[in-house]
Amino acid sequence: MEKFKKYIKELFESGEIEGFLGIRKNGLHPVPHLFTPEHPEELETLTIPDVRYPMTEILLTIVRKYPDKKLGIMVRGCDERALNELVKNQKILPELIKHIGIACSADLAASCRCAQPYPEEIHYGEKVAPVEDRSDIEAIDTMPQEERFDYWMSEFSKCIKCYGCRNICSMCFCDQCTLEDNDLIATGQAPPAIPIFHLIRAFHMAGRCIDCGLCEEACPAHIPLRTLYRKVRESMSGFLGYVSGTEGGEKDPLEFLGSEGYMVPSKIDEK
Amino acid sequence: MTQKEESFEPKIIAFCCNWCSYAGADLAGSMRLKYPPNVLPIRVMCSGRISPHFVMKAFQKGADGVLVTGCHYGDCHYMKGNYITMRRVTILKDLLKFVGVEPKRLRAEWIAGSEGDKFARVAHEFTDEIRNLGPSPLRG
Numbered sequence: 001m002e003k004f005k006k007y008i009k010e011l012f013e014s015g016e017i018e019g020f021l022g023i024r025k026n027g028l029h030p031v032p033h034l035f036t037p038e039h040p041e042e043l044e045t046l047t048i049p050d051v052r053y054p055m056t057e058i059l060l061t062i063v064r065k066y067p068d069k070k071l072g073i074m075v076r077g078c079d080e081r082a083l084n085e086l087v088k089n090q091k092i093l094p095e096l097i098k099h100i101g102i103a104c105s106a107d108l109a110a111s112c113r114c115a116q117p118y119p120e121e122i123h124y125g126e127k128v129a130p131v132e133d134r135s136d137i138e139a140i141d142t143m144p145q146e147e148r149f150d151y152w153m154s155e156f157s158k159c160i161k162c163y164g165c166r167n168i169c170s171m172c173f174c175d176q177c178t179l180e181d182n183d184l185i186a187t188g189q190a191p192p193a194i195p196i197f198h199l200i201r202a203f204h205m206a207g208r209c210i211d212c213g214l215c216e217e218a219c220p221a222h223i224p225l226r227t228l229y230r231k232v233r234e235s236m237s238g239f240l241g242y243v244s245g246t247e248g249g250e251k252d253p254l255e256f257l258g259s260e261g262y263m264v265p266s267k268i269d270e271k
Numbered sequence: 272m273t274q275k276e277e278s279f280e281p282k283i284i285a286f287c288c289n290w291c292s293y294a295g296a297d298l299a300g301s302m303r304l305k306y307p308p309n310v311l312p313i314r315v316m317c318s319g320r321i322s323p324h325f326v327m328k329a330f331q332k333g334a335d336g337v338l339v340t341g342c343h344y345g346d347c348h349y350m351k352g353n354y355i356t357m358r359r360v361t362i363l364k365d366l367l368k369f370v371g372v373e374p375k376r377l378r379a380e381w382i383a384g385s386e387g388d389k390f391a392r393v394a395h396e397f398t399d400e401i402r403n404l405g406p407s408p409l410r411g
Contacts (some may be wrong), residue, residue, distance in 0.1 A: 048319050140369065150369025184324050195370060195409070196331040203323045206362050223303050228369070235365040240358055254358055264344075264354055265361040 002126045005043050005093035008100070012037040016162070017072035017098050021059055021157035022046055032058050042238075048124060052107050054214055056082040056170040064094055072098040078112075078212035080119040081245025082170035082268070085210055088251050091173050105125050112213055136227040137234065153229075156194035165215035165225055166201065171208040171244075178204065198228065206232040207252035210245035278325035281335035281401040282308045282314025285394070286325065288318045288350040291384045298387030299394075306394035309401075310338065316342070318379075323363045326377060332410050336376045336401035337354055338393070343381040353381065 006168045011017045024033040024042065030049040059073050075083065080099060087094045096233050101118070103125035109117035109188040113133045119123075166172045166179060166245055178200060179185050186198055216226040237243045240253045240263070287293040299306060317323055318341025326337050339360055341353040349366045357379060364374040380393050 104334060137299055144370075145371050145373065146408070147371070148369070152370040178324060181324075184328055193331055196327045199366060199370065200324050203327075206366075231369045232362065232366060235362050239361050239365070254355065254362065257354060264357045269320050 001047075001048070004048070004092075005046055006122060008043055008046070010041060011072060011098070012040060016070065019062070019066075020072040020074075020100070021055060021062065022100075023049060023053065023075040034062060048095050050105055052076065052078070052108075052112075052212070052214065052217075054170055055169050056086060056169065059083075059097070060170075060173060061090060065216070068088060068096070070096050070098070072100050074102055075099045075119045076102050076104050077114060077116040077118050078210060078214075079170075081116070082212065084247045085171060085208060085244050086173065088248075089173065115211065119198040134230070136224065137231050140227065140231075144205075152195060152198075155223050156198050157191070157222065158223055159194065159197065160221055161190040161193055161197070162216040162220060164220065168214045168218040170212065170214075171205065171210060175258075198223070198225075202228045202232055205229045206236050207240075207254045208244055209233050210250035216223055226257045279397060279406060280408075282333060283310050283336040283338060283394075283398060283401060284329040284334045285306075285310050285312045285340060286315055286318070286321045286347075287382075288314040288320075288341045288352075289313045289314055289316045291342035292318070292380075292382040292390070294384030295382040295386045295390040298361070298384065299390045300387075302387045302388055303411065307398040308390040309398045310394045315356075317347065317349045317352040317397040318356040319347075320348060321356060322368060323359050326363060330372070330376070330407060333407070333410050335404070335407040335410070336397060338397055339377070339379045340382045340390075340393075341379070342385055346381075346383060372408060373402060375404060376407060379399075 008020050020035040020199040022033060022035055023030045025047040030047055030051060032053045055073060056079050069199065083097065086092045099119060099121065101122045103122045104114065104117040105168040109128050109131055113131050115132060116129050118127045123246060143151065167176065175246050180187055184200065185192060197200065211230055211233055213226045216224065219225055242250065285298055296312050318339060321339055329337050339356065341356055342348065344353060347353045360377060360379040364377050367377060368374040377398055382390050
């Protein structure tokens with residue numbers, strides 16, 4: 001940990017970064033914090049807890065205000081996937097953002113069911129094995145169609161339309177949100193119309209969702225949102241060969257034609 | 272079969288692109304080809320304009336089937352809009368299937384301005400298919 005703090009301090013001193021978005025200990029609570037070279041003493045409170053925050057979402061807020069600052073950000077595997085996608089969507093400039101990698105602990109990786117619990121370059125922690133688990137999708141795929149419908153409708157009916165899933169999402173960076181479009185979703189009315197509210201968001205996650213699972217953690221009604229978005233993520237890679245969160249390469253094929261000869265998907269099995 | 276099922280007439284929304292499919296639908300009319308009155312065409316400028324949100328809204332409002340029609344590949348007035356349409360429809364169908372709505376309720380077809388007969392045929396086929404599937408589970 002001391003080594004890590006020293007590393008950040010060095011980055012400050014060399015001028016490589018003008019701010020570091022990390023987590024500090026505030027009493028007993030770990031909270032996200034922007035460390036700056038003006039207050040190097042704050043680095044003493046720097047901590048790396050076994051909890052996650054929507055760091056890239058916070059970064060976007062900072063970048064909107066200070067678009068030309070060189071910033072460092074503490075990234076886990078999920079944060080890095082989010083940053084990659086933000087670069088592709090031209091929300092951040094990669095040359096201004098320095099990734100400072102944290103490998104997640106085995107406990108955290110297990111509780112997140114994370115398929116990639118480490119970023120490319122690790123400055124703190126040890127790489128642990130990824131967790132491959134698609135039991136949640138399989139459980140629903142094996143249900144008969146009517147049961148599936150009833151299951152999702154009963155889950156969606158718990159929604160209180162708090163927009164928590166959207167607000168915490170690193171990939172929800174649009175200036176105007178379709179979930180606040182009065183022609184599609186009646187605004188100012190709760191609970192929302194189902195399943196349109198959730199399916200529109202689910203479709204929007206296609207080609208974007210980086211499977212961090214923060215939406216599900218944030219949901220006060222415990223709707224298994226991640227399962228839904230994981231499914232869309234799978235469809236995207238299955239039909240269109242696109243996995244969001246990878247560095248560089250093609251952009252979201254639902255929004256960009258891409259260079260690969262205007263690929264169209266194979267027909268889906270309708271059974 | 273109960274009385275209710277026998278009298279079930281599906282409501283179908285057909286999104287037609289301005290340049291090919293709507294002209295195709297028009298031609299079906301000019302040719303005096305009959306197609307079921309269940310199909311309600313909505314004209315949009317391009318099939319690429321058909322946001323999946325429109326499709327969802329149609330289902331939410333009680334449509335039993337949604338037909339998305341556009342120009343054939345290479346014919347699109349806006350060059351490549353229909354490629355994106357097909358990608359979206361595929362992902363949306365898979366999503367519908369996952370939440371327990373029959374993916375057959377959503378269908379994409381390419382219909383040229385000269386294919387009035389194809390428009391009528393697709394409208395017949397699709398209406399029959401949806402009639403067999405019964406009312407949409409999303410109907411309130």
